[in-house]
Amino acid sequence: MSINNPIQDVIDRIKSDLEKLEQEVAPTRSDLADPNTKQQKAKELDAFFVDRINLFKDADLGVGLPENNDWEYPVLERRKIALMHLFAEAQGRFGDKYPELDIADQLMRFNGPLATLSFQTLDQDYYAELAMAIWILDHLKANDVYEEALRYFPTSRREIDSVYLPYLSDSVHHDDELKCMLYLIRNRNRGMKGYNKDRAFCDEADTGLTKSDTNEPTRDRTNFDAVMSLIDKEVIRSVQQDFIDLIWEFFDSLLSIMNSFNGDRLQLKKKMIRCLKEQLSGYEDMQVKAPAAPMVGQNSDLFDPVVTRSASAPEVPPELKQRAILLDDLANEIGKRNDMIETLYLYVMLIPDWINGNTPEAIDMQVYLGVRTPIIRNPYSICFAFLSLLDAHSDYAWLYNLSYDILAFACQCLPWADSNVVDPDGNAPEIRIDYPYLKSLIEKDPDWHEDKSTDTIYELNIPSPVLKNHRTMTSIAKLAFLTSGLIPPRSGESISFTNSLLSVTGLAPEARSALYNYFALAHAVNQKDPAFQISEEEQVEDDSAQEQQDNESRTEEIKKLKAQIRRLKDMVNQVKHRNKDLTAELDKTKKTADATTAELAELRSMIRESCDTEEMNVTTVEFPYSVKQRTVIVGGHESWVKAIKPLLNNVRFIGASEQPNSGVILNAEVVWMQTNAMAHSGFYKIIDIIRKNDIKVRYFKYASAEKCAEQLALEETES
Known part of the structure; x- marks a missing residue:
């Protein structure tokens, strides 16, 4: 505080807070196409993850939990990579819908590390792997490929019984079938560097950031992949897309709430700015009237700026006191909005802990925040979708916390979700x-x-x-x-x-x-x-040798018939796919041929007309001419470019020796080509961009810079 001028201290504080508030209300949007912005966002992401982890460690909430909560490298690194890859996708989906929000920043804050967050914990609580195994077995049997899958199942009682099955029974699949499929799921990464048998999934071997020490595939991974290959790829893509759609649907509902909270907070801040400016004006008037002597007992608190006057000090106007109280109220209201926003972030991260049992606390929190939870129509397929996305190294599988919440919602819909099938003491309830x-x-x-x-x-x-x-x-x-x-x-x-x-x-x-x-x-x-x-x-044989032989004969015949049916189905599918590919290739070739034909016709016309005597044509355009369309001129000798530039305004030039800038070409409405000085590689690169983006292309017919400028101007005027 200034000893000689305490009012000036208050004025300085008001100016400082005004500057800070005005920066906060200014619209912010990450330009993810800019490399510098992208690099800065990566630094922000690193710092955010470090701060979030340190927050829980400092609060003693993360002691002894790093392994279970995926805080170790490279698992944590994979999470950050997923966010960086999906920032642009999120911005593209919701940027126009929520212009006041930095969508990339919101995606980061909704997916930060948390002490209780672990896919391993989710599997222990809801037995998510069992739902995955059931979906796979259902699909294999429904599509008559189960017999073929059997050859890849474990064949010893020791392997099968190494898998614990909770106290439940399925109406379709034998307990041993469920165990076999669970065995393949849990051991699919065995032999890969970073594999951890004590963790269900999402360990280092799942990240794709580490590779096996040997190129020889292990039996476990080969068998799991063989079973997965029996599932139609279109079906897998469909269930994956359902999972991804649910992620964005849930994120959209969260952004809607955040936009409302943020909008209220923004209006309060704008109101505070107006009030601060009025307060600043009042204090500046006081300063003009104040004596040079210091004021005794000056209190420079911004939201209670009441001056205890000396005998010679001026009276503080009542409106300044009232406005100070209003500023204090506005600050409290902004603080409440900030608390609601932080509560929303925390709620999303704690959904898996609160969802079980629909506790009154969780329900009250949903009502308080207005969260709309997504509808899960098939929990088994959603669980399988997560597994397939994880094995495909998809960024969506690593999008904590949103992907984890969708999986948790699906697990809550499983029939055994509210039961005590997983007894920690091993006793069947x-x-x-x-x-x-x-x-x-x-x-x-x-x-x-x-x-x-x-x-x-x-x-x-x-x-x-x-x-x-x-x-x-x-x-x-x-x-x-x-x-x-x-x-x-x-x-x-x-x-x-x-x-x-x-x-x-x-x-x-x-x-x-x-x-x-x-x-x-x-x-x-x-x-x-x-x-x-x-x-x-070790299996005990109860049947006689003859009965066993008869059974084997019948089984073998059935297998042959099913194999023949599968081969015929495969042939039909192959023909269909090949026909589809050939049709698409033919359409693509036809479009390319049509474009090439049009270009050749244009070039022939250009060559014919360029043979005419240029002196016979009289210039009819007044230069310099201002071009109306967004126009780019490519090619030409340096002397030609130097001569035509003064004749045309509002035109971008790309010289014959310059590297073509795709951004400049994409922004053009028409591209003019001077091909008498242009490398073949540059020409075809530009033509490729023009074709793919349906940009109008024209060719100069003359060598004279003035005649070329006239050609461009006349054609634009006629069109």
């Missing part, structure tokens, strides 16, 4: 059917939500017994599992009986009884394929 509770659910709300239903999950809106006017969506698949311990089939036909029952409003007692009996029967009925067997040395 007892399944008891709570008929009164089930009956009360059906009686309260028997209606279907068909718009949110698929043949995998049938959703039912159940009122909360705790929270007033709150209803939770659950599924028939989940109710069936909780009452029977059996995972229902994923086919709509298999549970159409249940569908028809619950589609009726006001179920009669007989219908409810039939529904309860269905759930109870599901626990006892085994719909699994009993043909699954394991080839192992």
Whole structure:
């Protein structure tokens, strides 16, 4: 504080805060096409990750958790690479929709490290790998390639039993089938540098940043890839796209909330700027009237700038005091918006911790923030999509926390999500059917939500017994599992009986009884394929040699027929794909030929006309001529360029010896070519850009700079 002029200190503080606020309200947008901006964004990302990790370490929230929470290199590095790659994608999707937000910055802040965040933890809580295994087995059997996949399964009891299966049973697949598929998933990276058998996925071997010490593929990876190759690539791409769409859908809903919070905060800051300017003017008037003597007891706090006067000091105007109180209120309101924004960031990172059980705290937080959670129509396919994206080294699989939240939402929709199937003590929990509770659910709300239903999950809106006017969506698949311990089939036909029952409003007692009996029967009925067997040395042979021979003969015949069917299907698919590729190639060739023909015609015309005597043509254009279109002139000798430049205004020139600038060409409406001094490589590079972006191209017909300028001007005037 200045001893001789305390009012000046307050004025200086107001000016400083004004400058800071005006910078904050100025629109900010990362130009990710600029290399310098991109480099700066990478530095910001590094600093942000370091600050976030240090925050949890300083709070003793990350002690002993680095390995489980993916804080080690190169896993952490892969997360940053994913963000850098997806900044431009996010900006392109949402930049115009939310012009006041820096989308790249928002993507970074929603995907920062957190102490409790771990894909390994998610698998332990929800058994996500089991959902992946079920989806793969369902697909193999539905497409008649299961028999072929069997040859890649583990063949010893020791390998199969090395996989723990939680206390549940599937209505379609044998327990050993589930174990075999889980074994392939968990060991698919074995032999690769960075593989960690104690971690489910997302370890160093998944990042793609490290390579195996040997070029020889391991048996485990070969078998897993062989099974994956039996799944149609279009199907895989489709489920991957569903996962990606859910990520952007969820991010869009978060940006909508952030835009609202930020808009309120921006208006408050603008109001504060106006108020500060008025306050500044008032203090400057006071300074003019103030005596040279110092004021005793000056308080220079910006939001309580009340001057305790000396005997000779002027009275502080009441409007300054009132405005100081208003500034203090505005600062508090801005602080509340800042707290809401930070709460939203924290909520997104803690979703996997809060989602389980739909706790009142989590529900209250959703209502407070206005978060819209995405609808998961098929949790099994979403879980598999994450696995396939991870193995494809997709950036989306490493987009913490959004991809993790989508996977968590999907896991919460699995039938066993609300059960205690994973007992840490290894004891199987007892399944008891709570008929009164089930009956009360059906009686309260028997209606279907068909718009949110698929043949995998049938959703039912159940009122909360705790929270007033709150209803939770659950599924028939989940109710069936909780009452029977059996995972229902994923086919709509298999549970159409249940569908028809619950589609009726006001179920009669007989219908409810039939529904309860269905759930109870599901626990006892085994719909699994009993043909699954394991080839192992320790297996006990119960059949006679003759029966075994007959079985082998029939099995071999069935395999031959199925193999023949598969070969025929493959041939049909190959012909279809080849026909599609040839058609696309033919269309592309035709377009190229048409473009080339037009160019040749243009060049022939140019050559013919250039043979005419230039002196016979009279100049009819007044120079210098101002070109109306965005025009680029390429080529020509240096003397020609030097002569034509004064004749034409508003034109960009690319000399014959210059490297073509694609950005300049892409911005042009028309490109004029002077080919009498141009390298072939430069000509074809420019023509390639012009063709791909459908830019108009013209050719000069003369060697004279004045005649070329006249040609350009006349053609533009005529058009």
